[in-house]
Amino acid sequence: MGYYWPTMVKACKDYARRCQACEFHANFIHQPPESLHPTVASWSFDAWGLDIVGPLMKSSGGHLYILAATDYFSKWAEAVYLKEVKKENIADFIRTHIIYRYGVPRHIITDNGKSFCNSLIDKLCQKFGFKQRNSSMFLCCCEWSC
Template sequence: MAFRCLGFRCLWGPLTKSSGGHLYSLAATDYFSKWAEAVPLKEVKKENVADFIRTHIIYRYGVPRYIITDNGKPFCNSLIDKLCQKFDFKQRNSSMYYAAANGLVEAFNKTLCNLLKKVVAKSKRDWHERIGEALWAYRTTVRTPTQ
């Protein structure tokens, strides 16, 4: 079933600081449908991650059964633990220093970077405004699970 297990990852670079002050992107990818969500971030903080999970995942698609994250502080903290308890889902952590353990979201982040390079202006500083366009291009590409 779609949106039962999602992988989460922050993209730390090679993003250029946007004209809006964004340096990072936070992404989630559904392991079944390959549907992806992403938002630009000025800072990677636990509050931003919790808000993203709540507003961009739970309130739109329902409560997942599992989320898979790395062991970074934005994902492994009491705020995320409370969110998991409140909505009754489990968090699984990928192995440290082994990014392939959360490979789907790693692959999506690489694709997102490539798509952003194609849609941003020459200055590359408007990527935070064009992330929706890159997501649309990704989502409308035919994949095995969506055929």
């Protein structure tokens, strides 16, 4: 673009340090500590990572979100578009797009969102005999509030 800013990294760090929301919330961890689990997959479709992308611009069909799952071993991806993020949609996706297609995984890794951490997903895990693990929380809120 034709500009030069030699102190850009320092300026960004200084800006982030002045974030009022981060000052209020940065030192508070609202999740109890838990031991870390390595995400090593021994074979294909052994461990899946799931996440929600969005909200995006509304599509012609009224869809705002993408639910994406990635196999940790092969990096194979499965995705569907959603009009709304509901626990029923998540459970149906896990059952039809992961379990019925590739077999029961040993575990799935999700964030701490309400659509992933609920009694319906817990029942699904118990029914098929796999575990759900949660990823670590993102503690800085600069990206969303500034």
